[in-house]
Amino acid sequence: MSTVSTMRKPIATARDGMRLQRLVAFLVMAMPITGTGVAIYLIVRNGIGVVEIASFLFMYLVTMGGMTIGLHRYFAHRSFETGPRMRVALAILGSMSTQGPLLSWVTIHRKHHAFSDRPGDPHSPHVHENKVFGMLNGLWHAHIGWMFTENSADWSFSRDLMGDRKLFWVHRTYLYWVALSFLLPAVLAGGLTRSWSGAALGFLWGGLVRCFVVNQASWCVGSICHYFGTRRFDTHDHSANNYTVAVFTFGEGLQNNHHAFPSAARHGLRWWEPDLSGTLIWLLSAVGLVWNRYHPSDESIEKLRKAA
Amino acid sequence: MSVGLLTKLLGKKEEISHQPIELRTEASIQQWLVTRIAGIAQIGPEEVDMDRPFAEFGMDSMQLFELSGDLQKFLGHDVSEIVAWDYPTIAKLSSYLSSPESLVPAGETVVPEELAGMTLDPQATEPQR
Numbered sequence: 001m002s003t004v005s006t007m008r009k010p011i012a013t014a015r016d017g018m019r020l021q022r023l024v025a026f027l028v029m030a031m032p033i034t035g036t037g038v039a040i041y042l043i044v045r046n047g048i049g050v051v052e053i054a055s056f057l058f059m060y061l062v063t064m065g066g067m068t069i070g071l072h073r074y075f076a077h078r079s080f081e082t083g084p085r086m087r088v089a090l091a092i093l094g095s096m097s098t099q100g101p102l103l104s105w106v107t108i109h110r111k112h113h114a115f116s117d118r119p120g121d122p123h124s125p126h127v128h129e130n131k132v133f134g135m136l137n138g139l140w141h142a143h144i145g146w147m148f149t150e151n152s153a154d155w156s157f158s159r160d161l162m163g164d165r166k167l168f169w170v171h172r173t174y175l176y177w178v179a180l181s182f183l184l185p186a187v188l189a190g191g192l193t194r195s196w197s198g199a200a201l202g203f204l205w206g207g208l209v210r211c212f213v214v215n216q217a218s219w220c221v222g223s224i225c226h227y228f229g230t231r232r233f234d235t236h237d238h239s240a241n242n243y244t245v246a247v248f249t250f251g252e253g254l255q256n257n258h259h260a261f262p263s264a265a266r267h268g269l270r271w272w273e274p275d276l277s278g279t280l281i282w283l284l285s286a287v288g289l290v291w292n293r294y295h296p297s298d299e300s301i302e303k304l305r306k307a308a
Numbered sequence: 309m310s311v312g313l314l315t316k317l318l319g320k321k322e323e324i325s326h327q328p329i330e331l332r333t334e335a336s337i338q339q340w341l342v343t344r345i346a347g348i349a350q351i352g353p354e355e356v357d358m359d360r361p362f363a364e365f366g367m368d369s370m371q372l373f374e375l376s377g378d379l380q381k382f383l384g385h386d387v388s389e390i391v392a393w394d395y396p397t398i399a400k401l402s403s404y405l406s407s408p409e410s411l412v413p414a415g416e417t418v419v420p421e422e423l424a425g426m427t428l429d430p431q432a433t434e435p436q437r
Binding site: 103151153154155156159162163 | 368369370373388389390393
């Protein structure tokens with residue numbers, strides 16, 4: 001690539017794709033917010049029952065687990081190995097977390113690591129393109145705003161996944177898996193309670209409310225966890241360990257640990273650090289579904305620790 | 309769905325690669341690519357700069373992926389899905405595809421270490437929990 005060609009402006013840009021992406025991003029935010037409002041109104045009027053709580057917890061576990069274990073620790077960082085069936089299962093469960101199609105998600109996340117809190121990071125609260133943010137603008141951009149600017153048509157950092165046809169199929173059928181994440185709790189709750197009202201509550205709590213909380217929690221990793229928390233390692237970015245976010249995101253809130261050791265299967269480096277996904281990966285390895293989990297040695301952990 | 313994508317998803321690699329293969333010339337591949345890119349960017353073929361990266365013609369990742377499927381059909385042999393990323397201009401891609409090395413089946417694509425943020429650690433172990 002000559003230097004001259006990089007100086008020139010592109011002839012065309014994928015504008016139409018961006019428009020569709022913005023619409024999807026808006027729907028992904030607006031519908032769960034509306035549903036959560038309805039759910040709060042129903043709690044005030046009728047109270048809350050076991051169907052609501054069970055639908056929410058079950059779908060939260062499935063989708064947050066799919067995102068953190070599948071999209072994040074397996075596909076983006078390859079922190080463990082698994083077989084072809086589990087690969088597809090992890091891709092599907094990850095897609096059900098409504099965080100974006102596989103190849104786009106992995107590209108955005110690897111860019112986040114390659115340019116952490118520097119120009120090129122898709123969701124940094126500190127900098128975007130040539131803007132250096134004030135605190136509130138930055139947190140807004142890193143939490144939600146980036147969804148409207150980052151182009152999901154770019155898979156340039158996901159080339160290692162493109163050759164797998166089954167994974168490519170999951171990527172292409174992304175919206176069906178999103179739909180499944182709303183239908184599944186409705187069908188399960190409706191079937192188990194043998195009632196239409198059970199199906200409606202399953203859809204509301206396992207679908208919309210769950211989607212709202214999953215969205216907010218996972219966006220906190222990019223925004224809050226690059227501002228507030230403790231920094232055990234000097235990682236040349238602003239990543240921080242935030243234990244509250246880590247509880248809700250099954251360990252992803254331990255951003256400082258994670259940026260220090262991106263391909264570690266466990267983000268919690270001490271026994272008390274909340275990392276449900278790390279424990280779930282251990283359980284999966286105990287039953288033989290995954291193997292070769294990566295973990296940095298004590299020496300390299302000690303070496304990267306900040307001089308106290 | 310375009311023909312390129314269907315070829316990529318449904319085409320049987322094995323059957324294609326066992327047939328005797330004749331390489332096309334660099335000039336004919338160039339011409340094919342220029343026509344394709346001119347159509348995508350909606351400009352005249354004479355305006356297509358062969359040293360300009362595909363992305364600057366407004367091609368997104370889906371179009372780059374489909375290009376490999378269409379190339380596979382045009383050339384009559386297996387073409388890697390990521391060929392347009394490995395050889396990102398018409399000049400580079402046509403030079404590669406007209407050479408015998410393009411017929412060697414590609415191995416498994418590895419994740420570039422810097423992309424996955426992998427830390428090489430010879431003493432790495434499995435975590436206890």
